[in-house]
Amino acid sequence: MVAAKSGRTKRRREILLQAAAEVFFEQGYAATSIDAIIERAGGSKRNIYNEFGNKEGLFAAIVAENADKVLSTLAIEEIEGHDLEETLTAFGRRLMELYKSPTLIGIYRIAITETNRFPDLVKSFHEQGPGRATSRLAEVLEVARQRGEIRTADCLRVAGHFVGMIRDNLLQVILGIRPSPSDEESRVAVASAVEIFLNGVRPRQDKQTDRP
Amino acid sequence: MVAAKSGRTKRRREILLQAAAEVFFEQGYAATSIDAIIERAGGSKRNIYNEFGNKEGLFAAIVAENADKVLSTLAIEEIEGHDLEETLTAFGRRLMELYKSPTLIGIYRIAITETNRFPDLVKSFHEQGPGRATSRLAEVLEVARQRGEIRTADCLRVAGHFVGMIRDNLLQVILGIRPSPSDEESRVAVASAVEIFLNGVRPRQDKQTDRP
DNA sequence: GCCCTCCGGTAATGTGCGTTACCATTGACA
DNA sequence: TGTCAATGGTAACGCACATTACCGGAGGGC
Numbered sequence A, B: 001m002v003a004a005k006s007g008r009t010k011r012r013r014e015i016l017l018q019a020a021a022e023v024f025f026e027q028g029y030a031a032t033s034i035d036a037i038i039e040r041a042g043g044s045k046r047n048i049y050n051e052f053g054n055k056e057g058l059f060a061a062i063v064a065e066n067a068d069k070v071l072s073t074l075a076i077e078e079i080e081g082h083d084l085e086e087t088l089t090a091f092g093r094r095l096m097e098l099y100k101s102p103t104l105i106g107i108y109r110i111a112i113t114e115t116n117r118f119p120d121l122v123k124s125f126h127e128q129g130p131g132r133a134t135s136r137l138a139e140v141l142e143v144a145r146q147r148g149e150i151r152t153a154d155c156l157r158v159a160g161h162f163v164g165m166i167r168d169n170l171l172q173v174i175l176g177i178r179p180s181p182s183d184e185e186s187r188v189a190v191a192s193a194v195e196i197f198l199n200g201v202r203p204r205q206d207k208q209t210d211r212p
Numbered sequence C: 001g002c003c004c005t006c007c008g009g010t011a012a013t014g015t016g017c018g019t020t021a022c023c024a025t026t027g028a029c030a
Numbered sequence D: 001t002g003t004c005a006a007t008g009g010t011a012a013c014g015c016a017c018a019t020t021a022c023c024g025g026a027g028g029g030c
Helices: A008-027 A034-041 A045-052 A055-074 A084-100 A102-113 A119-128 A130-146 A155-174 A183-201 B008-027 B034-041 B045-052 B055-073 B084-100 B102-113 B119-128 B130-146 B155-174 B183-201
Strands: none
Touching: A008 A034, A008 A045, A008 A055, A008 A102, A034 A045, A045 A055, A055 A084, A055 A102, A055 A119, A055 A130, A084 A102, A084 A130, A084 A155, A084 A183, A102 A119, A102 A155, A102 B102, A119 A130, A130 A155, A155 A183, A155 B155, A155 B183, A183 B155, A183 B183, B008 B034, B008 B045, B008 B055, B008 B102, B034 B045, B045 B055, B055 B084, B055 B102, B055 B119, B055 B130, B084 B102, B084 B130, B084 B155, B084 B183, B102 B119, B102 B155, B119 B130, B130 B155, B155 B183
């Protein structure tokens, strides 16, 4: 029965996490009751208390599971060989895609409110997920800077600017004012941000110093 | 007796709103108890129920009061005569200033979570406050575009980009990861965003997005 | 087949909280 | 100063909910 963890129990855990995430993201931490989660997941409360200890444990498990997903979606590795414009576009598209997922929206929503209750949790979520993606982008920009493709004093800062431009679309979605942008809208928004950003950081033309 | 609303009662109302805002912003709507508010404001619960009816009424009053403040801080009127760079810088500074205020951070924080509970309230907050500021910026950009100072297909979209760049600094503050930026940091961040933005949308002599 | 351990379900238990019933106090007006 | 209305305080009510006690049953080890 020790090995029982593999089959049923693991699957059960997934179901609980999924259901709990939905309710937490929809209602917020404080307003979510264990009963509501069970109502969605089936089974009984004992189930949750056996697996996660208590409400906080369940919540922590959810947040931890999702930071990884964010990070893996935003890894910039295979893109690095390409043109900067292509890289930024690809990165921007994926960022946009991510921001359209109800899960990430939910995580952000709840992280923002529960900062006081779970400071460490939120901090590590951001650092391991979104924050790391930004600093990875900054590294890419740093390489481009050394090649003279872009001109900037602070790669991390301008990476933040880029992410901010993409993320602007998110605020209204998070606030429930607008539905998630369509693929076409995303494409246009990313293209627009990339264009402005690249023009913005491109070396000035006064001397026409660098390449082609 | 009817006129009593003027003196004491009004002042009392202010104190209640202030204390309630602090607790709501700190703990979130669901986790805030009326007792906690009273503990901070003094007096008794009856006080709140007489003035605002119930918890929801109190919350609604807070949100409504603050949308105005946001909007008035971000009015772009007196700046219009100036250079576009000056206008953007001034607008960016004020935006940054606003995002440093605990009140606005609190409002955002709570608006983001309570979207499901108070959709209309949140919607009208955004439309009357931050949203309107962005569209006002878009109008300014439209004028600049007609003068040929900038080149863009969609002023509202790029206004969003600009606001997004500024707001990027806010996310980490809202998440409680970083303290509010100092005046100096704000200055630098705004200058950086303005520079990139202006270069980004400035008309170009030749097409250079495609390589030879 | 029998026992024993663990898992899951149900029904408490205790607490916190929004809301209200009820009473004391106050302050205006005659 | 006496009366009345409204305001502020206290204590109670009822409910929702996190957590746990208790119990039945399933399934592996002998």
